[in-house]
Amino acid sequence: MNEINAIVSDIKKGTLKPIYFLMGDEPYYIDKISNYIEENVLDETEKGFNQQVMYGRDVTIEDIVGAAKRYPMMAEKQVLIVKEAQDLSRSIEKLVSYAENPQPTTVLVINYKYKKLDKRKKLHKAVAKTGLVYDSKKLYDNQVSDWIRRVLSGKKYQIDPKAALMLVEFLGTDLSKIANELDKLMLVLPKETIITDAHIEENIGISKDFNNFELKKAIGEKNVLKANRIINYFVENPKKNPTVMTISLLNGFFTKLLLFHGLKDKSKNSVAKALGVSTYFVDEYFLAARNFPMRKVAQVIAALRDADVKSKGVGANQTQEDILKELLFKILH
Known part of the structure; x- marks a missing residue:
């Protein structure tokens, strides 16, 4: 989570990388970074001409490179986001030449879920040098309860251990699902609340007695x-x-x-x-x-x-x- 905060902090300051290669087994943080860039790097007047979203199943590496090399219109930057880029895994290494010399006025975001670049190959080395490679690792079962506590603490809430464990057992380690349920809880409960098993039962539907x-x-x-x-x-x-x-x-x-x-x-x-x-x-x-x-x-x-x-x-x-x-x-x- 500290790494995510550092990445977001740099973006807020305007310290942008020309390439963000977001990969790994946990999609929650990949979406978190990608969505933040999509929503905040350009203002609404700039997005119409300078922000584009592509999907890996619909494009080739050549399409991505061609779009990335364009210049922005009436703005300092353009943002190009490639979602589901894992569909391009067989040809992803073709991105090497662009990664070695990326367009400085483009922010290229590659969402490469459930897969990873081989650190020994040229693409990983090139992106690590000119941009940013983020490896979003899946949390183990025994780490998720702590993650829940940290997320809630940052929003001025607490949760007792039994309630946290109920969420993990019911929802597994899917952070996106857990985050959605936490958002629901925080909508109905005031800040400073200590979330209990009774709150979980009442608002999420997990029985506090039969689980x-x-x-x-x-x-x-x-x-x-x-x-x-x-x-x-x-x-x-x-x-x-x-x-x-x-x-x-x-x-x-x-x-x-x-x-x-x-x-x-x-x-x-x-x-x-x-x-x-x-x-x-x-x-x-x-x-x-x-x-x-x-x-x-x-x-x-x-x-x-x-x-x-x-x-x-x-x-x-x-x-x-x-x-x-x-x-x-x-x-x-």
Whole structure:
């Protein structure tokens, strides 16, 4: 995020690069930079003649170079944005000659999502020398909650750990989806609000009582009644609670629990760091470890892998309901 802020800060100051090559697996920041340039570099009177958006599937590298070499009309700069440029991956190296000697009055923005330039090849070296290469990396699951907190903090909001985890479990690591939901929350909640699981349930529709977070907690406590109630809710609401996601999240929980058993240093901060979780959740692993010794954890992981295969229709003719209930029985008994 610091790198993004530095890029935007330079653009605000008018320190513009002739080429912005935005690449990588996380589209959120690629769109963030590209949209900022599109909306702010030229004023409204200049955009009509001097701002153009192209799409990789519709153009060639020669088309892009030809447009980039034009001079602006009644303005100091022209802005050329190429979206979905990954569709040009087979011919992208043809951009080398332009990148080595770019038009100084053009700001060329290449949105190259889900792919990366080879650092060993000429194009990467040329753009890095004359312009800017930004690699937008996907966040790991255990980094997204911190990202949510930083985004909200910058807007004068806070969020409690459970609410953040609910968002991650429901929306995954897609930052664009998460940002959209945060925007909805900030529209209805006043600044300085500490966002809780109740706010998430009321405004986004994720149940604060029947979700994967609560299921993991109930299983860790060996609370058979609560775990079965949650599974029954999942069965009745399969679109909101896909079996594959539940199995994946439980597998992550028990994999961390296996790692917990192997830790020599079980101080709270050390456990949090080793497992990649907030210290807020560490006590749950201590309790779960007492209820699930290492041998049982290994058995549960095997049962989860078996359920994962079955949930994808391999080697068994069971309903998703039967798979979940059988899995829960194996875990808790």
